[in-house]
Amino acid sequence: MFSIIQAAGWPIWPLIACSILALALVIERFLSLKVAKVAPPRLLDEAIAASRRAVPGPDVVTQLEQNSALGEVLASGLRALNSDPRCTELDLRAHVENTGRAVAHRLERYLSALATIASAAPLLGLLGTVIGMIEIFGSQAPGTAGVPGGNPAQLAHGISVALYNTAFGLIVAIPSLIFWRYFRVRVDEYLLTLELSAERFVRHLIALRQS
Numbered sequence: 656m657f658s659i660i661q662a663a664g665w666p667i668w669p670l671i672a673c674s675i676l677a678l679a680l681v682i683e684r685f686l687s688l689k690v691a692k693v694a695p696p697r698l699l700d701e702a703i704a705a706s707r708r709a710v711p712g713p714d715v716v717t718q719l720e721q722n723s724a725l726g727e728v729l730a731s732g733l734r735a736l737n738s739d740p741r742c743t744e745l746d747l748r749a750h751v752e753n754t755g756r757a758v759a760h761r762l763e764r765y766l767s768a769l770a771t772i773a774s775a776a777p778l779l780g781l782l783g784t785v786i787g788m789i790e791i792f793g794s795q796a797p798g799t800a801g802v803p804g805g806n807p808a809q810l811a812h813g814i815s816v817a818l819y820n821t822a823f824g825l826i827v828a829i830p831s832l833i834f835w836r837y838f839r840v841r842v843d844e845y846l847l848t849l850e851l852s853a854e855r856f857v858r859h860l861i862a863l864r865q866s
Contacts, residue, residue, distance in 0.1 A: 666783030666816065670776060670823050677772045677831045680765045684838050693762065693845050694725040699852045702729045703859050710736045710863065724758045724845075728853050732860050744861055751853050758849065762842045766835060773831035780824015787817025 690696070702719060705711055710733055711719075720730035731754035735747050742750075790813030 666779070666786050666820050667823055669779050670783075670820065670827055673772050673776050673779065673831075674823075674827045677769060677827060677834075680769050680772075681830075681834045684765060684769075684834075687764075688762070688838065688841055688845070692723055694848045694852070695723055698722060698725055699729070699856060702726075702856065706733065706859070706863060710740075710860075713737065724762065725849055725852055728754050728758055728849055729856050732853075732856055736860060736864060740864070744857075747860060748857055751857055755849060755853055759846055762845055766838055766842065769831055769835040769838070773828050773835055776824045776828035776831065778824075780821045780828075783820020783824070784817045787813045787815070787820065789813075790816060 705715060705719075716730050716733045716737065719726045719733070721727075728751060732747060732751045735742055735750040739746070791810055792813075
């Protein structure tokens with residue numbers, strides 16, 4: 656592996672940095688976007704059951720808030736009623752929507768960085784290719800007294816720089832693009848789940864307040 660890096664020359668180092676960063680982002684997103692951390696399947700039903708007769712106390716609301724991203728959204732509605740039992744439907748929805756926007760921003764964190772790596776890696780590979788081509792043409796400069804020259808070692812190095820950087824740029828870009836698309840779809844599905852769950856819970860809280 657080290658011999659390949661040496662053959663590819665200095666342009667490959669930015670690509671290596673991009674690959675390490677992309678791997679770290681993919682691992683972080685896999686850990687952060689687990690179902691249990693975002694939208695546990697039975698949490699909404701449990702929250703409705705816990706607040707069927709009355710608004711739970713602060714301890715229960717705090718526990719719900721710390722459960723997951725969905726729990727944080729649901730807890731915001733309960734906190735609004737705890738702080739002001741007479742709050743209007745508009746205020747209640749505003750509390751839930753504001754929390755939902757913050758949660759959505761957190762779910763989408765680092766996706767733009769992963770997309771940037773997927774877009775920039777082929778360009779960095781192209782930069783290495785151009786540098787390799789420059790070395791190739793430089794090795795074919797005329798020798799002394801106009802005699803055709805050419806350094807075979809420099810020619811081979813220029814070709815290796817061009818090809819290795821092109822290949823490595825694609826190796827970094829393709830998985831980054833695949834994972835970015837995968838996480839993008841996963842986040843969109845989570846956001847839809849959060850939106851529908853929040854709407855159902857708000858209707859439940861409005862009915863609870865009116866009872």
